[in-house]
Amino acid sequence: xxxxxxxxxxxxxxxxxxxxxxxxxxxxxxxxxxxxxxxxxxxxxxxxxxxxxxxxxxxxxxxxxxxxxxxxxxxxxxxxxxxxxxxxxxxxxxxxxxxxxxxxxxxxxxxxxxxxxxxxxxxxxxxxxxxxxxxxxxxxxxxxxxxxxxxxxxxxxxxxxxxxxxxxxxxxxxxxxxxxxxxxxxxxxxxxxxxxxxxxxxxxxxxxxxxxxxxxxxxxxxxxxxxxxxxxxxxxxxxxxxxxxxxxxxxxx
Amino acid sequence: xxxxxxxxxxxxxxxxxxxxxxxxxxxxxxxxxxxxxxxxxxxxxxxxxxxxxxxxxxxxxxxxxxxxxxxxxxxxxxxxxxxxxxxxxxxxxxxxxxxxxxxxxxxxxxxxxxxxxxxxxxxxxxxxxxxxxxxxxxxxxxxxxxxxxxxxxxxxxxxxxxxxxxxxxxxxxxxxxxxxxxxxxxxxxxxxxxxxxxxxxxxxxxxxxxxxxxxxxxxxxxxxxxxxxxxxxxxxxxxxxxxxxxxxxxxxx
DNA sequence: CTTGCGCTTACCGCTGCGTCAACTTCTACC
DNA sequence: GGTAGAAGTTGACGCAGCGGTAAGCGCAAG
Numbered sequence: 001x002x003x004x005x006x007x008x009x010x011x012x013x014x015x016x017x018x019x020x021x022x023x024x025x026x027x028x029x030x031x032x033x034x035x036x037x038x039x040x041x042x043x044x045x046x047x048x049x050x051x052x053x054x055x056x057x058x059x060x061x062x063x064x065x066x067x068x069x070x071x072x073x074x075x076x077x078x079x080x081x082x083x084x085x086x087x088x089x090x091x092x093x094x095x096x097x098x099x100x101x102x103x104x105x106x107x108x109x110x111x112x113x114x115x116x117x118x119x120x121x122x123x124x125x126x127x128x129x130x131x132x133x134x135x136x137x138x139x140x141x142x143x144x145x146x147x148x149x150x151x152x153x154x155x156x157x158x159x160x161x162x163x164x165x166x167x168x169x170x171x172x173x174x175x176x177x178x179x180x181x182x183x184x185x186x187x188x189x190x191x192x193x194x195x196x197x198x199x200x201x202x203x204x205x206x207x208x209x210x211x212x213x214x215x216x217x218x219x220x221x222x223x224x225x226x227x228x229x230x231x232x233x234x235x236x237x238x239x240x241x242x243x244x245x246x247x248x249x250x251x252x253x
Numbered sequence: 254x255x256x257x258x259x260x261x262x263x264x265x266x267x268x269x270x271x272x273x274x275x276x277x278x279x280x281x282x283x284x285x286x287x288x289x290x291x292x293x294x295x296x297x298x299x300x301x302x303x304x305x306x307x308x309x310x311x312x313x314x315x316x317x318x319x320x321x322x323x324x325x326x327x328x329x330x331x332x333x334x335x336x337x338x339x340x341x342x343x344x345x346x347x348x349x350x351x352x353x354x355x356x357x358x359x360x361x362x363x364x365x366x367x368x369x370x371x372x373x374x375x376x377x378x379x380x381x382x383x384x385x386x387x388x389x390x391x392x393x394x395x396x397x398x399x400x401x402x403x404x405x406x407x408x409x410x411x412x413x414x415x416x417x418x419x420x421x422x423x424x425x426x427x428x429x430x431x432x433x434x435x436x437x438x439x440x441x442x443x444x445x446x447x448x449x450x451x452x453x454x455x456x457x458x459x460x461x462x463x464x465x466x467x468x469x470x471x472x473x474x475x476x477x478x479x480x481x482x483x484x485x486x487x488x489x490x491x492x493x494x495x496x497x498x499x500x501x502x503x504x505x506x
Numbered sequence: 507c508t509t510g511c512g513c514t515t516a517c518c519g520c521t522g523c524g525t526c527a528a529c530t531t532c533t534a535c536c
Numbered sequence: 537g538g539t540a541g542a543a544g545t546t547g548a549c550g551c552a553g554c555g556g557t558a559a560g561c562g563c564a565a566g
Contacts, residue, residue, distance in 0.1 A: 018524095020546090021522070036530080036531055036532080037545055037546090038544055038545080039544090057349065061521075062521080062522075090346040094343055097340055100307065100335055101336060257512085268554085271554065274553070274554060289514085289561080290514055291512085
């Protein structure tokens with residue numbers, strides 16, 4: 001069974017122009033070309049096209065897609081990867097939707113206390129954006145930590161991940177409250193908060209004193225982390241680092 | 254409180270280059286520009302940026318976004334629209350994920366009966382793709398029908414929409430079964446199916462006999478509709494049109 | 507005084523197609 | 537056999553949405 005270019009276009013929903021383009025760049029060459037120059041596609045091509053559309057859906061470039069499809073990686077494993085990423089993307093949209101819902105609620109019932117609003121507004125505003133920044137970059141920069149933390153989060157369901165996310169955010173907000181209240185970082189209450197943070201980190205990795213101080217410094221230096229902290233309240237990254245340094249000196253050495 | 258371009262970039266996750274671009278095209282002019290030419294953003298700009306990112310997420314072009322933001326439509330209503338579309342998009346990804354899961358299962362446990370596969374395989378292969386083709390084009394081509402049907406679907410939740418979608422697909426598959434069985438379109442069973450279709454259409458719009466026949470013809474002529482039908486089974490669009498014509502002649506006049 | 511940082515404008519480049527234009531080929535009907 | 541129409545072909549140009557780089561300005565620190 002061979003299909004013409006227009007038939008494939010109708011079935012798949014892409015235009016014939018797109019199919020020609022995919023042929024042109026060697027992404028989806030037709031099974032055969034008739035003596036009149038017409039392209040003929042077979043069932044295997046449809047499968048390949050499905051793969052292409054899938055990966056395109058995930059935001060991959062056509063060159064990447066071609067590379068993946070031409071390399072003989074395990075197709076099923078690749079599909080599993082797609083599957084996970086689709087679910088992750090779905091959850092991201094869920095988060096985004098909630099962000100929007102919150103914004104709607106705020107706009108509707110008139111602004112309440114702008115004090116509380118001031119402290120975590122930016123975080124709320126952009127929650128759910130920035131798809132996989134952390135993911136892609138972190139994987140490149142710290143391959144092994146990434147691996148181990150991936151193994152740890154692997155077993156998590158979407159709800160668990162979400163709960164964990166909220167927990168982290170709540171922790172950061174509590175720290176911000178200490179900071180704006182002027183509490184010194186060595187204060188026992190602050191140190192208790194840092195202890196909770198340390199325990200949280202230990203779910204993925206157990207740093208020594210120096211490593212934990214290094215992590216704190218990373219919060220300040222790495223724009224991604226720092227952005228998260230400063231989005232809650234200005235200067236929070238520095239405050240957190242200082243608190244972590246005290247904790248490391250007094251409790252981890 | 255004024256933020257520099259880099260601070261806004263960190264908070265929102267877009268690059269400063271993008272922010273400059275948005276200024277350039279008049280999409281997001283900064284609140285003020287210092288004597289040294291530096292851009293300064295205020296909180297209102299952050300809100301606007303959130304809106305922009307939201308609509309960008311939904312696939313709107315920057316010009317459209319600018320038009321919407323500059324027209325003084327009810328912001329809350331617009332946000333509600335975003336919210337609904339986000340949920341719809343989320344559900345689409347869910348469908349896509351299921352498609353992938355099915356493909357994985359098929360690849361794993363060897364192919365089963367290719368008979369059943371033949372009738373709805375293409376549908377399975379591409380289920381969940383083609384995001385808003387119907388939406389964008391239909392809006393342009395039949396503005397008023399679009400409006401009335403929009404009003405009808407407005408009240409639907411995401412679950413209702415999905416149920417409805419499945420219902421329609423199931424109907425098409427039943428028609429396909431009649432067709433491959435060789436049942437004539439005038440057969441009472443087929444006409445009963447068409448009656449169900451007509452009732453369904455009436456939820457949005459009540460066509461007269463001629464209009465209903467016209468709709469059937471559209472199913473054949475319009476590549477978008479036809480693609481959907483032929484994806485279920487080859488020739489289904491024509492079969493459906495003929496059945497609808499008989500129905501219109503016998504029951505609507 | 508120069509070094510560096512953060513910012514500016516200006517312009518070229520890239521991806522993934524849409525959109526003609528001009529031409530061929532095949533089929534159908536008179 | 538002629539001819540219209542549908543469906544295919546190969547260029548070529550265009551467009552959005554930025555990324556990237558170059559070249560330059562202003563200001564604080566060493």
